[in-house]
Amino acid sequence: MSHTVGIRQNQKLRTRQALLDAALGLLEEQSLSSLGLREVTRATGITPTAFYRHFESVPALGVALVEQTLGSLHGMIGAILAETGDSEVRLDRSVELIRRHVREQPAHFRFIAREQHGGVGPVRDAIAAQLRLFAEEVAAALATEPESEGWAGEDLLMLGGLYVDHMVITASALLDAGPAGDGQVARVARRRLRLIALGALHWLDEPAQGT
Amino acid sequence: MSHTVGIRQNQKLRTRQALLDAALGLLEEQSLSSLGLREVTRATGITPTAFYRHFESVPALGVALVEQTLGSLHGMIGAILAETGDSEVRLDRSVELIRRHVREQPAHFRFIAREQHGGVGPVRDAIAAQLRLFAEEVAAALATEPESEGWAGEDLLMLGGLYVDHMVITASALLDAGPAGDGQVARVARRRLRLIALGALHWLDEPAQGT
DNA sequence: CCCTTGAGAGTACGAGTGTTCACTGACTTA
DNA sequence: TAAGTCAGTGAACACTCGTACTCTCAAGGG
Structure with missing residues (x-):
């Protein structure tokens, strides 16, 4: 059907949320300006490159987190x-x-x-x-x-x-x-x-x- | 004489203060946890190694600044x-x-x-x-x-x-x-x-x- | 059913990082 | 004035970083 969310779109949202969660965890002991893109993707379990499919930069992820x-x-x-x-x-x-x-x-x-x-x-x-x-x-x-x-x-x-x-x-x-x-x-x-x-x-x- | 501060000790204090000032300047647009040791020494005009003559780490410099x-x-x-x-x-x-x-x-x-x-x-x-x-x-x-x-x-x-x-x-x-x-x-x-x-x-x- | 789309993988690059090491040379002190 | 101290140098170490590529392959629309 046309209105189903779609497996694909759903998975994308899950990965995006995983990025946010991983970032939040890492931010317990450091501040955003020292948080690395690679660090986040490593904790999430995806490749550094894949990060850009969800956010254009780490600050942008920060805004989403806010x-x-x-x-x-x-x-x-x-x-x-x-x-x-x-x-x-x-x-x-x-x-x-x-x-x-x-x-x-x-x-x-x-x-x-x-x-x-x-x-x-x-x-x-x-x-x-x-x-x-x-x-x-x-x-x-x-x-x-x-x-x-x-x-x-x-x-x-x-x-x-x-x-x-x-x-x-x-x-x-x-x-x-x-x-x-x-x-x-x-x-x-x-x-x-x-x-x-x-x-x-x-x-x-x-x-x-x-x- | 024995009580003169000494050229050497004086110069050391000046460099130390230069490090603190340079760090403070750099910290206007970033936070301490992302401030690099090399970055500070570069702004001060000394070698990265010389930093250790004054502070044992960047966090220690931060405490001095506080x-x-x-x-x-x-x-x-x-x-x-x-x-x-x-x-x-x-x-x-x-x-x-x-x-x-x-x-x-x-x-x-x-x-x-x-x-x-x-x-x-x-x-x-x-x-x-x-x-x-x-x-x-x-x-x-x-x-x-x-x-x-x-x-x-x-x-x-x-x-x-x-x-x-x-x-x-x-x-x-x-x-x-x-x-x-x-x-x-x-x-x-x-x-x-x-x-x-x-x-x-x-x-x-x-x-x-x-x- | 085939063809487009797009999330994610993999590799590679240049630049920057903290820290160690042996060193120089100006100051201090005996 | 000779010996020693020590702030600062310069090269090298083994990393991590962000980003640009090409590539794969499952999902979904015609």
């Missing part, structure tokens, strides 16, 4: 913020959710943390674009809540970015701590978020002044 | 926090100070931002150690202020770390924005810090609960 890693997390934000309940409880849930994700897929988070400021321009840009998107999603979610009444759009985006940046910091700290010591990290992360939420609660107490 | 870069900033924190005046004014001064430093030595800050989560373990550790030291210095400075009365030591450290992490984020954002667009970045950074300070102000409003 989109696959962060793209799958977009639903998460809505899910957290849609939860009803005390903001305190919600923050605790958020931290716990991050901890679980970091435990389950450490390599993905390490990759993002590492390449966010890494040496490969296109990958940095791809990550920055995704994180900006996250910040906007958080800002949009916050806007629907009663506590955000009277907030300027710019300030909502500022707060969204603040939360997103902290999620990244937290993920990175959890990675560094490892499964053994991430309890303490999560504890501090909760307090940090609580302090920020407290600041947001009193943001409109006095009229904004200055710049 | 200490030189962050070590020189330790005085800064005390200077800012010792300032009297409104906390609002003080935060603005802090952001302005960072902006000036980033403008003057962009390569240093880019290096730290890049290698904080980079692929070279010893360098990551060196940066983490320095930043932890900064957080402790900030916490100690905060402890001397009347607003911090009643704060637990752990929470002071949490707040210190929060400030330090934000300084790093701000520096990185200033770099990405460039001299042209760093006004907007500084503006948002001020608001972020203001919100955090506001949260700290109300931290003791209600008794701490939970973990």
